[in-house]
Amino acid sequence: MTNFTLILDFNTNIPLYEQLYQYITTEIKSGNLRPNEKLPSKRSLANHLGVSQNTVIAAYDMLIDEGYLVSKERSGFYVSPLDANAFPAIPDIKLPTPTTSNNPLPTKYKYDFNTNLVDTTFFPYKTWTKITKDIMYNDPTLLNHGDPQGDECLRDELAKYLHEFRGVNCKPSQIIIGAGIEYLLGIIFHILGKSSFAFENPGYYKTYKIAQNNNVPVNLIELDDEGMSVTKLSASKSSVAYITPSHQFPMGIIMPIKRRLELLKWANESLDRFIIEDDYDSEFRFNGRPIPSLQGIDNHNKVIYLSTFSKSIAPSIRIAYMVLPEQLLDIYKRDFHYYSSTVSRFEQNCLYQFIRDGHFSRHINRMRNIYRSRKDKLIAELKVLPNQDKIEIVGENAGLHLLLKIKNGMTELSLLESAKKVGIKLYGLSNYFIDGNPTIDNTVVLGFSNIEIDDIAVAVKLLNNVWFTNNTSK
Amino acid sequence: MTNFTLILDFNTNIPLYEQLYQYITTEIKSGNLRPNEKLPSKRSLANHLGVSQNTVIAAYDMLIDEGYLVSKERSGFYVSPLDANAFPAIPDIKLPTPTTSNNPLPTKYKYDFNTNLVDTTFFPYKTWTKITKDIMYNDPTLLNHGDPQGDECLRDELAKYLHEFRGVNCKPSQIIIGAGIEYLLGIIFHILGKSSFAFENPGYYKTYKIAQNNNVPVNLIELDDEGMSVTKLSASKSSVAYITPSHQFPMGIIMPIKRRLELLKWANESLDRFIIEDDYDSEFRFNGRPIPSLQGIDNHNKVIYLSTFSKSIAPSIRIAYMVLPEQLLDIYKRDFHYYSSTVSRFEQNCLYQFIRDGHFSRHINRMRNIYRSRKDKLIAELKVLPNQDKIEIVGENAGLHLLLKIKNGMTELSLLESAKKVGIKLYGLSNYFIDGNPTIDNTVVLGFSNIEIDDIAVAVKLLNNVWFTNNTSK
Numbered sequence: 001m002t003n004f005t006l007i008l009d010f011n012t013n014i015p016l017y018e019q020l021y022q023y024i025t026t027e028i029k030s031g032n033l034r035p036n037e038k039l040p041s042k043r044s045l046a047n048h049l050g051v052s053q054n055t056v057i058a059a060y061d062m063l064i065d066e067g068y069l070v071s072k073e074r075s076g077f078y079v080s081p082l083d084a085n086a087f088p089a090i091p092d093i094k095l096p097t098p099t100t101s102n103n104p105l106p107t108k109y110k111y112d113f114n115t116n117l118v119d120t121t122f123f124p125y126k127t128w129t130k131i132t133k134d135i136m137y138n139d140p141t142l143l144n145h146g147d148p149q150g151d152e153c154l155r156d157e158l159a160k161y162l163h164e165f166r167g168v169n170c171k172p173s174q175i176i177i178g179a180g181i182e183y184l185l186g187i188i189f190h191i192l193g194k195s196s197f198a199f200e201n202p203g204y205y206k207t208y209k210i211a212q213n214n215n216v217p218v219n220l221i222e223l224d225d226e227g228m229s230v231t232k233l234s235a236s237k238s239s240v241a242y243i244t245p246s247h248q249f250p251m252g253i254i255m256p257i258k259r260r261l262e263l264l265k266w267a268n269e270s271l272d273r274f275i276i277e278d279d280y281d282s283e284f285r286f287n288g289r290p291i292p293s294l295q296g297i298d299n300h301n302k303v304i305y306l307s308t309f310s311k312s313i314a315p316s317i318r319i320a321y322m323v324l325p326e327q328l329l330d331i332y333k334r335d336f337h338y339y340s341s342t343v344s345r346f347e348q349n350c351l352y353q354f355i356r357d358g359h360f361s362r363h364i365n366r367m368r369n370i371y372r373s374r375k376d377k378l379i380a381e382l383k384v385l386p387n388q389d390k391i392e393i394v395g396e397n398a399g400l401h402l403l404l405k406i407k408n409g410m411t412e413l414s415l416l417e418s419a420k421k422v423g424i425k426l427y428g429l430s431n432y433f434i435d436g437n438p439t440i441d442n443t444v445v446l447g448f449s450n451i452e453i454d455d456i457a458v459a460v461k462l463l464n465n466v467w468f469t470n471n472t473s474k
Numbered sequence: 475m476t477n478f479t480l481i482l483d484f485n486t487n488i489p490l491y492e493q494l495y496q497y498i499t500t501e502i503k504s505g506n507l508r509p510n511e512k513l514p515s516k517r518s519l520a521n522h523l524g525v526s527q528n529t530v531i532a533a534y535d536m537l538i539d540e541g542y543l544v545s546k547e548r549s550g551f552y553v554s555p556l557d558a559n560a561f562p563a564i565p566d567i568k569l570p571t572p573t574t575s576n577n578p579l580p581t582k583y584k585y586d587f588n589t590n591l592v593d594t595t596f597f598p599y600k601t602w603t604k605i606t607k608d609i610m611y612n613d614p615t616l617l618n619h620g621d622p623q624g625d626e627c628l629r630d631e632l633a634k635y636l637h638e639f640r641g642v643n644c645k646p647s648q649i650i651i652g653a654g655i656e657y658l659l660g661i662i663f664h665i666l667g668k669s670s671f672a673f674e675n676p677g678y679y680k681t682y683k684i685a686q687n688n689n690v691p692v693n694l695i696e697l698d699d700e701g702m703s704v705t706k707l708s709a710s711k712s713s714v715a716y717i718t719p720s721h722q723f724p725m726g727i728i729m730p731i732k733r734r735l736e737l738l739k740w741a742n743e744s745l746d747r748f749i750i751e752d753d754y755d756s757e758f759r760f761n762g763r764p765i766p767s768l769q770g771i772d773n774h775n776k777v778i779y780l781s782t783f784s785k786s787i788a789p790s791i792r793i794a795y796m797v798l799p800e801q802l803l804d805i806y807k808r809d810f811h812y813y814s815s816t817v818s819r820f821e822q823n824c825l826y827q828f829i830r831d832g833h834f835s836r837h838i839n840r841m842r843n844i845y846r847s848r849k850d851k852l853i854a855e856l857k858v859l860p861n862q863d864k865i866e867i868v869g870e871n872a873g874l875h876l877l878l879k880i881k882n883g884m885t886e887l888s889l890l891e892s893a894k895k896v897g898i899k900l901y902g903l904s905n906y907f908i909d910g911n912p913t914i915d916n917t918v919v920l921g922f923s924n925i926e927i928d929d930i931a932v933a934v935k936l937l938n939n940v941w942f943t944n945n946t947s948k
Binding site for chain 2 (some may be wrong): 012015018021058061062065066067068080081082083086087116117118120121123125128131132133136137140141142143144145146179180182183184186190205206209210212213226255256257258259260261262264265285286287289291292297298300314315316317318334335336338340341342343344345346347397398
């Protein structure tokens, strides 16, 4: 008992039993309390410390549970036979300090032509919050686990939507909802096993990276004017083609029906061939209705349809989905039956009601008009610049970005650097050449979804100044 | 022009240009419009159909974009040289009907001792909804992409919480937030590459399944009274041990400090060895504060700490997280830099404020009290049953489930079946023997987190009736 030099602090938030627990573990770790040493009885320790017996009981119970002490019936409490030297030196415990980034402060840009941003001004906050609230109060069962493929109500609604607006033919049971295409692609790579995958080049670096992380063999296929070349695809011996036919990323090509048919024919030539159709921004076609999906003209179950709400609602709403052909569904069910859905059921059900009650269609229509005005304005401003022979607009027939080729002799890097000087963040096409060998060095990718219409004229004028007025090229 | 037998429907919601578009694609697909056939001029078709030229222009533009038509300057519009036979037979398009399950209606249970349910009555709806609303209105930037590891504010708050309540030592930069442990384990398996993994047996079937899906070599390690045996672990030649030391799932063992130290010693013997500590329900210890984490006594960066809010908040809130040792963080950053976080930023930020403002601590305290009363009641009811020599309670010192061994001669299957007859859903321990070779055949796993306290006495009496009164065993 003389060993117990502990002074309890009655004025802190730390409960007394915990102070006692801490004290005894420290004494054991430091070797002051030796293996097999007997501890005071609960009553005598309580008297010694001037606390209730319950306090000592609580501390002793914890120590027994965790193996620091053993209780011997009718005898008392003993230190477990532990080697004090076996305890790692107690780490230097620091309370974490708020993260401070080591990176220099980012340049402050006035205009950012990032393809990955949406204009958050127009998010339907009121509706979304109202639905969220209703859901939370009305359906407590949503707090428990849901269907691994995603809640049935949302899949039913999605199947209807996809049929009506994208021409996709599927049953709700073919739909799998997941938190982003990264996650869904991981499932696809698993299901398709040892296939080798053909990716568009230039293309979507992220999906290529995901394939690499999944140890999937990848062939990069050059594009021609119609998208992925079937000749080159065949020559690559790939069995799965990952394509963005509605609006090739980043080239903006709408794959013509002829090429679509050729690709379906290619897929039909062998049982193990499939096409992954990534329909990432297909809601945004500005002349006429969205381009019907490739999935909808396939009747041999060869197309895995993949899409997301990142562009149509917001990137931070992590809801993507895929439509699996029936014959792949069995493998999915066999191997992913045990997985929980990666999407919060609150958000799944919010999205379900958002679509069901027509809010989604209205939101898309509204955003389509807003984005159309921006695109039209951007093109109009570009078309009235003086050096028309040195400016070429590419891939502007759908989607939320277009390409701008600048033939003033500047390299891509100098185009970007000069834009940066006037506060404009641009992205070079070379980034999208997945193999790092860009064949084009004078083209920038302009995402216009987060540039306000009133800023467009100013931004274009600034670009014109740095590219055509202030530079020395011919 | 005589070919154009289209009758436009002016009384539908389908826009006229779209009806025209549909008509022409169908004519091309069916071969009625032949390759290279010239189409009527915009003006004459508009006159013929009695519509404005804009309608025809919109339809022709769509058809050109999609490659059905080509426009030849100063000549007109022609059908593309497509082979009508190349079109797949048009699929039989059916509007999806609501999914109806083929499974027979599930038995209606009165009481479900599932370990995977939480009591949703006590979810802090009001606070959660209020925070959600505040967030949506106050920070529109949350709609755009966030940090791939999870938002910094949440990681800062988690690091503090983990230090204070779980004894975990980490910087916010070591934390990775993800939508469920399935997703995070996928990352761990990738980072640890060709390691072979030791799993507890009996153990968590789901994590084993995830390992299989990731093609990871797995060794199943038998448990002794203290958890995973280090001797058997060493013999297995595994390099990574996946354990649940705070409350072994399903056996309920609290790993004693001696075994913890042995495991850390084992991990330190080779550079490629690591321990994955899954702390899935550690908030719920009922005598004293939660058992400190293994991560906190490791000072060689050998422990990957993994946990989730499934038990502490709700299974449908898909927020889990892991703490990576610094030396693994580089690989993570190299390979997952391009991935978006799988968790909605709304929910990340809601959780952040929920923890920051003390709601989480209060919620945990409240739930701990509720679950403690249920556990105490369950044990008390079991302890007054007449056949005490035939009942053994195991693993009741922490967490949200306990094991009940019934030594009345009945097999597990008959224990479950007889419970089912009186409306009680029980789960057999044999399910958790991952290799399918259970060594125990008379034990059920009782999750008590979703059984109301007033139901416990009734449920226990019902079980006593079917197990001890109505059966013929000794």
